[in-house]
Amino acid sequence: MKTEIICAGFGGQGVLTIGKFLAQAGMAEGKHVSWLPSYGPEMRGGTANVMTVVSGEPIASPIVSYPDVLIALNQPSLDKFGPSVRKDGVIIIDADMCPHGCKRDDVVKITAPMSSLAKEIGNIMVLNMVALGVLIGKTGLVKYETIEADLNKYMKAKNPDLLALNLSAIKKGMELAK
Amino acid sequence: MAKVLMKGNEAVAEAAIRAGCRLYFAYPITPQSELIEYMAKMMPTVNGCFLQAESEVAAINMVYGAGGAGKRVMTSSSSPGISLKQEGISYCAGAEIPCVIVNVQRGGPGLGDIQPGQADYFQAVKGGGHGDYQLIVLAPSSVQEFADMASDAFDLADKYRNPVLILADGMLGQMMEPVEFKPKKTDEEIAILGEQHNSWCICPNQDGDKKHHHEINSLEIDPLVLEKHVIKLYEKYAIVEKNEIRYEEYNVSDDNEVLCVSFGTASRIVKSAIDELKGKGKSVGLIRPITLWPYPYEQIKAAIGPKVKKVYVFELNMGQMVDDVKIAVNGKVPVDFFGKVGGIVFTPAEVEEKLEKCF
Numbered sequence: 001m002k003t004e005i006i007c008a009g010f011g012g013q014g015v016l017t018i019g020k021f022l023a024q025a026g027m028a029e030g031k032h033v034s035w036l037p038s039y040g041p042e043m044r045g046g047t048a049n050v051m052t053v054v055s056g057e058p059i060a061s062p063i064v065s066y067p068d069v070l071i072a073l074n075q076p077s078l079d080k081f082g083p084s085v086r087k088d089g090v091i092i093i094d095a096d097m098c099p100h101g102c103k104r105d106d107v108v109k110i111t112a113p114m115s116s117l118a119k120e121i122g123n124i125m126v127l128n129m130v131a132l133g134v135l136i137g138k139t140g141l142v143k144y145e146t147i148e149a150d151l152n153k154y155m156k157a158k159n160p161d162l163l164a165l166n167l168s169a170i171k172k173g174m175e176l177a178k
Numbered sequence: 179m180a181k182v183l184m185k186g187n188e189a190v191a192e193a194a195i196r197a198g199c200r201l202y203f204a205y206p207i208t209p210q211s212e213l214i215e216y217m218a219k220m221m222p223t224v225n226g227c228f229l230q231a232e233s234e235v236a237a238i239n240m241v242y243g244a245g246g247a248g249k250r251v252m253t254s255s256s257s258p259g260i261s262l263k264q265e266g267i268s269y270c271a272g273a274e275i276p277c278v279i280v281n282v283q284r285g286g287p288g289l290g291d292i293q294p295g296q297a298d299y300f301q302a303v304k305g306g307g308h309g310d311y312q313l314i315v316l317a318p319s320s321v322q323e324f325a326d327m328a329s330d331a332f333d334l335a336d337k338y339r340n341p342v343l344i345l346a347d348g349m350l351g352q353m354m355e356p357v358e359f360k361p362k363k364t365d366e367e368i369a370i371l372g373e374q375h376n377s378w379c380i381c382p383n384q385d386g387d388k389k390h391h392h393e394i395n396s397l398e399i400d401p402l403v404l405e406k407h408v409i410k411l412y413e414k415y416a417i418v419e420k421n422e423i424r425y426e427e428y429n430v431s432d433d434n435e436v437l438c439v440s441f442g443t444a445s446r447i448v449k450s451a452i453d454e455l456k457g458k459g460k461s462v463g464l465i466r467p468i469t470l471w472p473y474p475y476e477q478i479k480a481a482i483g484p485k486v487k488k489v490y491v492f493e494l495n496m497g498q499m500v501d502d503v504k505i506a507v508n509g510k511v512p513v514d515f516f517g518k519v520g521g522i523v524f525t526p527a528e529v530e531e532k533l534e535k536c537f
Contacts, residue, residue, distance in 0.1 A: 020354070024183050027356045035183070035354040039209060039292070061450035062353055062443075065527040 001056050003141055004064040006081050007131070008049035009073025009097070014128030018071060019050035021132060024150050025142035026054035034062040047076060054141055069139060071131045073114075078102050092134045094127065110134055112176045118169060126169035133173020144170065181356035186318075186346060187212035189325040189357045190280060191220070194252050196359055197329035198368040199278070200226035201251040203240035205233055207259045208292040209348035210282035214254065234259045238266030238279075245275035246394035248375030250332050250368070254280035256348070257298050258289055260306075267341060268307025272396030274411075276335035276375070278328070279313075280344045282351040285521035293521025294348035296442055299498035302345050303471040310408050312415045314342045314422065315470040317441045321355035323468075329360060336374060338418055345470060347494065349443045349523060419472040427481060428452065430463035434483040436536045438464040439503050440492040443523075448492050450526035451533055460537055461485075470499075478506035488536050491515045492529060494522075 005022065007015040016037050023033040036051045051064040069090045072078035074097045082102045085091055090108045093101065096115035112134070118127040136142055148167060155163040184192070191213050194202070202217045214230070221228035231237035237253045244251035255263065260281045270277055283298050285291040300306075302315045314334050318324040324346055331342040363371070378392055398404035428445075429452050430437070440448045445466040452462045465481050467474050482489065489507050491500050497515040504513050516532045518524045 020183075023354060027181060027183055033183070033356060036349065037352055039348070039352045059355075059446075060453060061447040061526045062349070062355075063447055063450075063523060063525055065525040 002059070003054050003069065003139065004067045005052045005054070005069040005071070005135070005141075006049055006064055006067040007052070007071040007073075008047070008077030008081055009071075009094075011048040013048075013073045014125065015048055015071065015073060016050045018128045018132045018135075019052040021147055021150060022052050022054060022135070022142060025146040028146050028150065029142055031056060032059050034059045036062040047074075049077065049081070069135060069141075071135060072102075073097055073127065073131065075100055090135075090138055092131055092138070094131065108138070110138060110177060114173075117172055117176075121169050121172060122165050126165050129166045129169035130173040130176070133170035133175075134177045135173070136170075137174030137177025144174065181358050183354050184321060184357050185212050185352060185354050186321045186324045186350040187282065187352070188216045189321050190328050190344065190346070191216035193325035193328035193359060194278065194332070195220055195224055195226070196362045197250065197332045198363040198371055199250045199252050199328075199332065200224065200368065201244040201249050202226070202253065203229050203231050203237040203244075203251070204253050204255060205231050205237055205259060207256045209284055209294070209351050210254050210256045210280070212351065213280065213282070234262035235266065238263040238270070241277045241279075242266055242270055242273070242275055242394075245270065245277040246273065246380050248276075248372050248379030248381065250278075250336075250371065252278045252280065254282065256282045256284045256292075257286050257295070260298065260301070264301075264307040267313070268309050268311060269396045270341045271307070271311035271313065271411075272309060273394050274339040275341065275394070276332075276339050277341050278331040278335055278344065279341060280346065283345065283347040285519065291521045292348065294350075294443065294523055295494050295519065295521055296345075296347055296444060297495035297498065297519065298345065299470065299493070299495060302343055303473070303502075311411065312340075312418075312471055314338065314340055314418060314472075315345055316342065316424075317345045317468060317470050318350060319442050319445050319466065321350065321353065322357050324350055325357050325359060334422065336371065338414060339378075340414070340418070345442065347443055348521075422469060423472045423474050423477065424468035425474040425477050426466040426468060428464040428466065429456065429461070430465065430481050430483070431461065432483045433461040433485065434463040435460070435485050436462045436488050436490055436533055437478075437482055437486050438462060438490045438492060438533070439467070439478060439499070440464060441467050441470060441499065444492050444494050447524060447526050448529055451529035454526065454530050455533060460534070462533055473502050473506075475502070475506040478503065479508065479510070482507065482510055486511055489513045490533065490536070492524070493517045494524075495519060
């Protein structure tokens with residue numbers, strides 16, 4: 001079983017980090033993973049994307065032609081990658097940043113005002129964690145507990161407040177996926 | 179040791195340190211900057227020497243000096259920076275300096291761009307610098323292999339007293355994959371590795387004995403002496419060709435109707451296309467040269483099955499490896515080529531489409 005994911009948005013929205021947590025969690029659960037970022041002068045305001053593959057088998061191409069899952073955190077990303085999502089795939093859309101939505105009706109679409117929800121949780125910066133929560137809630141690709149353990153490792157000592165924010169953002173996302 | 183998720187650039191740096199590299203000289207350039215950053219951070223923790231040189235030319239000449247002292251030394255850069263190093267690389271080959279050079283290739287020619295490419299194939303395997311010489315060239319296709327090649331490269335460099343080039347690309351440098359490292363060499367082990375070069379390298383002459391007086395030089399003003407030296411180098415290269423050819427076969431069988439040849443990250447995209455076609459009942463094989471020099475000519479020839487109609491070369495350049503494949507195929511079947519340049523990477527779907535047309 002192989003799942004190919006593209007996360008895309010403006011630089012600074014944390015799309016690369018979504019892929020990193022997925023890859024890290026997939027690896028912790030004993031799967032093969034690859035994480036391939038777009039790179040270059042893509043600072044805040046530019047566009048950024050990451051192709052993540054989580055698979056039971058060794059991964060051939062880290063380049064994804066037809067993703068199973070797309071997280072689109074802005075309209076240009078949705079327009080660019082939306083058409084290539086596999087039939088019956090999943091598209092996760094931040095409604096705040098994608099005013100025109102996506103015309104596909106042969107995929108599962110989860111559209112929510114994720115930027116607003118992140119602000120409600122306490123910080124716009126956890127937007128990416130809301131999206132990550134939607135992804136794992138919808139696909140069950142990796143377990144919440146695995147990601148929680150990983151976040152604990154990075155943040156518990158250094159920044160416990162941020163840890164709590166991130167975890168509630170992921171949980172909020174998982175609720176949206178129901 | 180547990181697996182860790184790491185970028186190719188960082189993984190090869192960590193693996194080099196574990197393999198006993200304590201001297202690293204380089205100048206920053208995208209997309210290999212994480213490599214130099216990792217070395218800057220880690221070398222001081224192992225009593226090694228990290229030095230950001232004033233230029234690529236300076237860096238390779240520092241490598242010449244350190245390698246001439248018999249120490250495991252590395253430099254790295256990306257395409258335009260590797261071009262700047264060519265004079266020094268030729269000197270290292272001429273003076274038989276063991277050293278490791280990493281090229282995380284980007285789009286060219288000229289300054290090009292910072293996206294991945296494989297257009298330094300000719301430079302790596304056909305020369306690059308002046309004079310009759312060869313580098314041993316290794317082409318990794320995964321982060322794990324990139325890391326493993328660091329210690330392989332040092333072993334080969336030591337064994338043959340020759341520069342070894344690891345030819346990666348921006349994609350491999352930037353992507354993260356799980357990697358498992360080999361155990362770290364102890365200071366004693368590193369010292370023993372250095373001692374194997376005592377018969378020729380520059381080393382302390384503690385007892386004042388003249389027999390320890392060694393010179394490292396690539397200048398031979400007497401043509402007869404130089405001729406002899408070059409012939410000796412080529413006798414060494416013949417041994418490398420006999421012993422060190424490495425390659426991978428993927429889905430190679432008598433049912434193959436097409437045989438692909440592709441190296442580095444490009445080969446992984448070809449593998450995905452082969453898997454897709456397998457699901458459609460179409461049999462395609464792949465030979466992935468792991469050593470680009472010495473090149474697996476005989477192995478490619480032997481992999482051409484009875485039903486193969488075409489050998490298809492896939493590269494991220496304008497077809498620089500095609501001549502080598504043609505030498506291997508030797509007119510047996512037609513050789514075709516598909517490539518992308520300018521930092522564009524072909525997708526599995528594009529490769530699949532090309533291959534599907536062969537059936």
